[in-house]
Amino acid sequence: MSETAAMQIDSKRATTATDVAERAGVSQSAVSRCFTPGASVSARMRAQVMQAADALGYRPNLIARSLITKRSGMIGVVVGNVAQQLYPGTLQALATRLQAEGYRILLFTAPPDGPADPALEQIIAYQVDALVLAAADLSSKLAEQCRAAGIPVVLYNRTVRGQTASSVTCTNHAAGIEIAALFAAGRHRRPAFIAFDPAASTSRDRERGFRAGCRAHGLPDPIVEVGASGDAGARRAITSLLSRPNRPDAVFCPFDQMAIVAMDVARYDFGLSIPNDVSIVGFDDAPPAAWPSYQLTTYAQPVAAMVDATAQLIVEQLADPQARLRQVQVPGHLVLRQSCRLPRSQEPTR
Amino acid sequence: MSETAAMQIDSKRATTATDVAERAGVSQSAVSRCFTPGASVSARMRAQVMQAADALGYRPNLIARSLITKRSGMIGVVVGNVAQQLYPGTLQALATRLQAEGYRILLFTAPPDGPADPALEQIIAYQVDALVLAAADLSSKLAEQCRAAGIPVVLYNRTVRGQTASSVTCTNHAAGIEIAALFAAGRHRRPAFIAFDPAASTSRDRERGFRAGCRAHGLPDPIVEVGASGDAGARRAITSLLSRPNRPDAVFCPFDQMAIVAMDVARYDFGLSIPNDVSIVGFDDAPPAAWPSYQLTTYAQPVAAMVDATAQLIVEQLADPQARLRQVQVPGHLVLRQSCRLPRSQEPTR
DNA sequence: ATTTTTTTTGCATGCGCATGCAAAAACATT
DNA sequence: AATGTTTTTGCATGCGCATGCAAAAAAAAT
Numbered sequence: 001m002s003e004t005a006a007m008q009i010d011s012k013r014a015t016t017a018t019d020v021a022e023r024a025g026v027s028q029s030a031v032s033r034c035f036t037p038g039a040s041v042s043a044r045m046r047a048q049v050m051q052a053a054d055a056l057g058y059r060p061n062l063i064a065r066s067l068i069t070k071r072s073g074m075i076g077v078v079v080g081n082v083a084q085q086l087y088p089g090t091l092q093a094l095a096t097r098l099q100a101e102g103y104r105i106l107l108f109t110a111p112p113d114g115p116a117d118p119a120l121e122q123i124i125a126y127q128v129d130a131l132v133l134a135a136a137d138l139s140s141k142l143a144e145q146c147r148a149a150g151i152p153v154v155l156y157n158r159t160v161r162g163q164t165a166s167s168v169t170c171t172n173h174a175a176g177i178e179i180a181a182l183f184a185a186g187r188h189r190r191p192a193f194i195a196f197d198p199a200a201s202t203s204r205d206r207e208r209g210f211r212a213g214c215r216a217h218g219l220p221d222p223i224v225e226v227g228a229s230g231d232a233g234a235r236r237a238i239t240s241l242l243s244r245p246n247r248p249d250a251v252f253c254p255f256d257q258m259a260i261v262a263m264d265v266a267r268y269d270f271g272l273s274i275p276n277d278v279s280i281v282g283f284d285d286a287p288p289a290a291w292p293s294y295q296l297t298t299y300a301q302p303v304a305a306m307v308d309a310t311a312q313l314i315v316e317q318l319a320d321p322q323a324r325l326r327q328v329q330v331p332g333h334l335v336l337r338q339s340c341r342l343p344r345s346q347e348p349t350r
Numbered sequence: 351m352s353e354t355a356a357m358q359i360d361s362k363r364a365t366t367a368t369d370v371a372e373r374a375g376v377s378q379s380a381v382s383r384c385f386t387p388g389a390s391v392s393a394r395m396r397a398q399v400m401q402a403a404d405a406l407g408y409r410p411n412l413i414a415r416s417l418i419t420k421r422s423g424m425i426g427v428v429v430g431n432v433a434q435q436l437y438p439g440t441l442q443a444l445a446t447r448l449q450a451e452g453y454r455i456l457l458f459t460a461p462p463d464g465p466a467d468p469a470l471e472q473i474i475a476y477q478v479d480a481l482v483l484a485a486a487d488l489s490s491k492l493a494e495q496c497r498a499a500g501i502p503v504v505l506y507n508r509t510v511r512g513q514t515a516s517s518v519t520c521t522n523h524a525a526g527i528e529i530a531a532l533f534a535a536g537r538h539r540r541p542a543f544i545a546f547d548p549a550a551s552t553s554r555d556r557e558r559g560f561r562a563g564c565r566a567h568g569l570p571d572p573i574v575e576v577g578a579s580g581d582a583g584a585r586r587a588i589t590s591l592l593s594r595p596n597r598p599d600a601v602f603c604p605f606d607q608m609a610i611v612a613m614d615v616a617r618y619d620f621g622l623s624i625p626n627d628v629s630i631v632g633f634d635d636a637p638p639a640a641w642p643s644y645q646l647t648t649y650a651q652p653v654a655a656m657v658d659a660t661a662q663l664i665v666e667q668l669a670d671p672q673a674r675l676r677q678v679q680v681p682g683h684l685v686l687r688q689s690c691r692l693p694r695s696q697e698p699t700r
Numbered sequence: 701a702t703t704t705t706t707t708t709t710g711c712a713t714g715c716g717c718a719t720g721c722a723a724a725a726a727c728a729t730t
Numbered sequence: 731a732a733t734g735t736t737t738t739t740g741c742a743t744g745c746g747c748a749t750g751c752a753a754a755a756a757a758a759a760t
Binding site for chain 3: 364366367368378379381382383385386389392410411413414415416417418419
Binding site: 066 | 707708709710711712714715716717
């Protein structure tokens with residue numbers, strides 16, 4: 001009776017290193033060593049242990065291991081809105097990369113409303129080895145607190161004032177300049193920019209570059225409209241722009257989703273032809289940019305390279321906690337498609 | 351000298367419950383109790399401890415806690431291709447929901463190539479409390495192994511033979527029937543279906559429903575083409591379909607991305623008009639389906655409800671490991687837009 | 701065959717915390 | 731004031747594993 005009960009409990013219990021040791025007739029530490037790469041074990045012992053381990057279906061408990069090694073093997077990734085823009089691709093790439101590196105991803109999403117730091121407590125309490133902040137509009141407080149707690153932080157696609165964390169971004173400023181040059185080359189006269197959250201460094205840098213580029217190429221200062229909070233905001237902004245008495249003939253949208261909305265509004269609400277009546281340029285080179293219905297000219301973010309840099313920064317900081325913080329900028333490139341008028345001489349590449 | 355070194359080490363070390371106890375002049379267990387909801391602590395002690403904890407910036411180490419409670423508070427989520435289709439939205443919703451429930455998400459992505467089970471070892475070793483499998487084309491072996499290891503598994507948007515796990519899907523079969531009915535009502539004559547991975551239950555169920563519906567409504571058996579492996583496969587499949595001598599006049603694509611590709615090919619490669627020359631219906635109601643350029647008629651998957659059901663199943667199984675496995679089917683609904691011809695009498699709703 | 705060197709193994713300990721148990725303290729009852 | 735009752739607290743222990751240290755075994759050198 002009670003024996004049966006005990007056996008049931010036993011069968012529920014996960015098999016531990018001690019169980020394996022017992023069955024193999026060796027010590028628990030021997031088992032541990034067999035599962036620790038680079039430990040000193042004889043071939044015979046290893047075979048013996050492995051056989052017992054297989055028979056019992058043993059897997060080392062990584063939680064227990066973390067407790068000792070002080071490495072959880074988990075990287076926290078905080079994403080604002082997973083569903084938008086380039087984050088799905090980034091997440092995929094990041095996950096693949098970090099998994100290859102032997103890390104697991106602990107995913108946190110920021111609540112859609114308000115910049116409230118998400119389960120901040122959780123993040124620190126969970127002993128993540130490092131943190132990737134991939135939310136353009138997330139409070140920078142989180143980064144600081146983690147840093148104070150000794151957790152390396154890498155900002156993805158954003159920067160923060162005061163060098164409290166490493167960051168990886170695209171060459172946002174240069175991109176803005178380049179796009180202004182493109183507009184100038186296509187003989188546009190009235191540039192415009194739809195700003196995202198003004199607190200987001202990414203949007204700010206692109207805007208600043210764009211302004212500088214306009215000035216440098218003899219264009220007037222761009223008309224700026226704010227198009228925050230998703231498609232609705234973008235719709236409002238582009239509508240406002242196109243309703244102006246002398247409407248812009250070249251609109252730079254700081255990410256593709258916004259540009260897509262802009263194209264749809266221009267075409268279907270205003271009956272405009274792109275790029276004849278108005279040119280629209282996006283940012284990111286998200287998948288829909290290449291769809292035949294849009295053929296969006298856009299500035300491609302080098303996601304693979306950015307993810308790579310992110311992983312590298314993490315590994316670097318983990319290896320040496322004293323490592324200097326770095327702001328990595330990865331160059332992107334313009335992808336010419338059909339949504340922006342070009343100088344006569346130039347054919348769209350690709 | 352060595353004192354300084356020692357202090358540095360100390361300052362690196364995270365503060366533990368024992369540190370707090372020392373400072374507050376109480377026992378470590380008292381500290382533990384203060385951070386354990388529902389434990390017996392006097393108000394005075396709590397205040398005393400909390401003050402010390404604040405001063406030291408103490409946070410309980412969840413890893414250590416897990417070791418004792420045998421609950422990691424983590425839910426493993428395995429996703430095939432994060433970047434595609436409805437997964438971003440799902441992931442967002444799931445993360446939000448599970449976070450609200452007090453769980454963290456440990457994210458695993460299946461390698462894009464081959465059905466190789468990803469870091470399976472990792473998943474079990476990491477003591478996740480439960481596992482959500484949201485990869486339509488992932489081997490079902492993983493589910494079985496986890497179940498054997500005593501980890502509750504919930505299949506999201508797919509099922510598996512032999513009741514080895516709970517699952518949450520949309521009413522795929524009924525949806526197939528409904529779409530056949532829609533085609534019949536619109537006086538289509540030559541239905542077609544583009545199959546996804548034939549191993550994926552989701553694609554199979556939709557196809558079976560569609561076939562049944564065609565039969566029931568006096569339509570011929572659908573022409574079936576396989577369009578696996580992403581956009582390229584879809585492109586090949588739809589091209590093949592539209593190249594046929596008597597090409598189909600109604601194509602059902604088992605998810606929106608495929609339908610989008612189909613629309614683009616039909617329009618731009620074949621110069622066809624949608625829905626006059628050919629009707630196209632998708633599945634999921636992903637964001638692009640609503641974009642003006644597509645106006646895709648599609649069967650909406652009730653993501654919120656499905657995520658809800660998933661969370662509920664998990665909570666249920668965690669509360670009672672003996673709980674019966676359940677196959678939950680959440681009803682979706684047809685969203686009529688412009689990509690499918692309707693009977694004269696009917697105007698597109700919405 | 702003996703000593704020295706190297707490798708392999710077991711023992712003991714502790715990571716940070718939760719929890720059963722018994723002692724102590726606070727409170728309620730007669 | 732003394733007893734019984736409830737609450738609060740500390741002590742001790744262990745979760746599953748890695749790791750320093752010393753004993754044991756194997757290999758190399760004399």
